[in-house]
Amino acid sequence: DAGVIQSPRHEVTEMGQEVTLRCKPISGHNSLFWYRQTMMRGLELLIYFNNNVPIDDSGMPEDRFSAKMPNASFSTLKIQPSEPRDSAVYFCASSFRLAYNEQFFGPGTRLTVL
Amino acid sequence: AQSVTQPDIHITVSEGASLELRCNYSYGATPYLFWYVQSPGQGLQLLLKYFSGDTLVQGIKGFEAEFKRSQSSFNLRKPSVHWSDAAEYFCAVVEQAGTALIFGKGTTLSVSS
Numbered sequence: 090d091a092g093v094i095q096s097p098r099h100e101v102t103e104m105g106q107e108v109t110l111r112c113k114p115i116s117g118h119n120s121l122f123w124y125r126q127t128m129m130r131g132l133e134l135l136i137y138f139n140n141n142v143p144i145d146d147s148g149m150p151e152d153r154f155s156a157k158m159p160n161a162s163f164s165t166l167k168i169q170p171s172e173p174r175d176s177a178v179y180f181c182a183s184s185f186r187l188a189y190n191e192q193f194f195g196p197g198t199r200l201t202v203l
Numbered sequence: 204a205q206s207v208t209q210p211d212i213h214i215t216v217s218e219g220a221s222l223e224l225r226c227n228y229s230y231g232a233t234p235y236l237f238w239y240v241q242s243p244g245q246g247l248q249l250l251l252k253y254f255s256g257d258t259l260v261q262g263i264k265g266f267e268a269e270f271k272r273s274q275s276s277f278n279l280r281k282p283s284v285h286w287s288d289a290a291e292y293f294c295a296v297v298e299q300a301g302t303a304l305i306f307g308k309g310t311t312l313s314v315s316s
Binding site for chain 1: 237239244245246247248249252293302303304305306307308309
């Protein structure tokens with residue numbers, strides 16, 4: 090299996106621009122998680138889906154952030170408009186069943202907003 | 204509020220020496236417990252997990268962890284550290300099945316020769 094795939098691996102954009110991060114979970118996994126990692130705040134859960142349905146989005150920082158999971162093999166995290174404080178590494182993770190919570194992480198997308 | 208504490212931000216250990224990374228959690232019941240490792244520029248990889256049963260669990264790369272209910276702890280250990288173990292280590296908990304992981308702030312391990 091290729092593991093969790095994230096794209097792009099690096100993104101540099103200017104403040105105010107729209108940013109879309111993409112994730113392909115491991116085939117057969119039905120739970121998907123988006124995390125943000127910064128030096129100041131550590132690893133934060135933004136949102137997670139189970140069977141393509143958002144379960145908890147309480148970690149999404151504000152309305153500028155949105156996430157979708159149109160099918161079992163694809164999810165996006167969008168920031169519009171982006172701000173410099175959104176600069177971070179964004180990880181996607183998936184698990185076979187939410188109940189087990191053994192998550193497999195992608196390599197992350199390093200986002201820099203200038 | 205639910206929380207996971209990793210008291211040590213940074214630890215340096217000599218190669219070949221033993222290692223113990225501390226993790227404490229604040230929950231009333233026994234949570235599900237995990238240790239993940241993150242190498243520089245990489246995503247997180249699961250080292251080991253505890254759900255129930257034997258309180259000493261074995262993981263990959265020679266790591267083990269012991270769950271101590273009386274101390275609300277789940278410390279990670281390795282008898283002999285290798286230079287390739289230098290990474291950041293995260294403890295995580297789930298209060299009950301069906302909810303998301305809560306991660307500690309992480310401990311950075313440096314290995315000196």
